[in-house]
Amino acid sequence: MTVKITLPHDNSYEIFIDELNELYFDRKVVIITNPTVSGFHLDYLKTKIKARELSVCTIPDGEEYKHMQTIEDMLAHCFTHRLDRKSLLIAFGGGVIGDMTGFAASIYQRGIDFVQIPTTLLSQVDASVGGKTGINNKFGKNLVGAFHQPIAVYIDPNFLKTLPKREFGAGVAEIVKMAVTFNKDFFEWLEQNDLNDDKNIRIAIAKSVQTKADVVSQDEKELGIRAALNYGHTFGHVIENETNYDTYLHGEAVGIGMCMANALAVKIGLMSKDEELRVKNLLEKYEIPTTYKIKDVEDFYEHFFLDKKSLDNKIKFILPVGLGDCKITNEVTKNDVIEILKGF
């Protein structure tokens, strides 16, 4: 299956969901990966890539390495191998590799091409699509980065065969996100079907990618509707940051964050208690955490002001409206937020 993202300024590209074919690049290519992914799949990938010159840049594995020093190391590899403006980076790994490769590509010699070959469920259904790239710093998550679209995305679900169960669950959280915010039929399908089944996970990948591609095609730079893809993230990013990126996987923090957003939606009458419970049950079916004890609620709230969606000192929340629809709002009172956070 092929999904297209249609964008201005020659930035359109295709997302191929299928077994990886041979890829030919008449230019210098660097594969960016980490020891875990390369251990499982690099030999296979190398049989598929034909390039004028190919090298591999291996960076450490983990969200805690998604920072500027690692970008410097990646750029150093590119300079050492004399990459020029026609050269290409290939992101081969999960969302961490994808976000960092995209960011390095966006700044190397003021911007070169890159390709996404995502290998986690989360990166196949979400992170490899849409051109958000970046890194974390001490102030928070993804606060430094660029919109830089890949020239193509190659999603091969066969890579998921080596993915640990917990990582699979983290990917399911972002699938649930797409369904709750945009598609009630998809949500009901998820309730009725087991994603551990090979046929079903392929359907869910295609559905999620199509949903995200449609949103990004309408709003590349998150000026409007794209903010809905941040459902659960306003809360989730704070959880990741205050637990030093070493306790919850991104998808898990988003799972908890969606439950917080749901509690807020119930409080202000956008969602019923029954709908809230259905989302919780679906997440728990894949062992995604749905609760989190906040140490200092005021401090947690203050973090929201660094969120990239917050403008003019107003926090923006993405709240579900029933199942399959959502509202982007900066009109939630601090009292309501504090109350749900205290009761969580």
Ligand SMILES: NC(=O)c1ccc[n+]([C@@H]2O[C@H](COP(=O)([O-])OP(=O)(O)OC[C@H]3O[C@@H](n4cnc5c(N)ncnc54)[C@H](O)[C@@H]3O)[C@@H](O)[C@H]2O)c1
């Ligand atoms: N740009 C976006 O639109 C976007 C969207 C969602 C998430 N993200 C970002 O993506 C990151 C999370 O991505 P992730 O969940 O893929 O985490 P990740 O990149 O850390 O990968 C998870 C783990 O799985 C390992 N792994 C990767 N592929 C594997 C495979 N096939 N078999 C076995 N192990 C494998 C990795 O080495 C890592 O240890 C976060 O930094 C998040 O902010 C970005």
Ligand SMILES: O=C(O)C(=O)C[C@@H](O)[C@H](O)[C@H](O)COP(=O)(O)O
């Ligand atoms: O593509 C988007 O837009 C998203 O919001 C996807 C999210 O799953 C992803 O985690 C994204 O990086 C979060 O947005 P950010 O702008 O806060 O980094």
Ligand SMILES: [Zn+2]
């Ligand atoms: Zn996310």
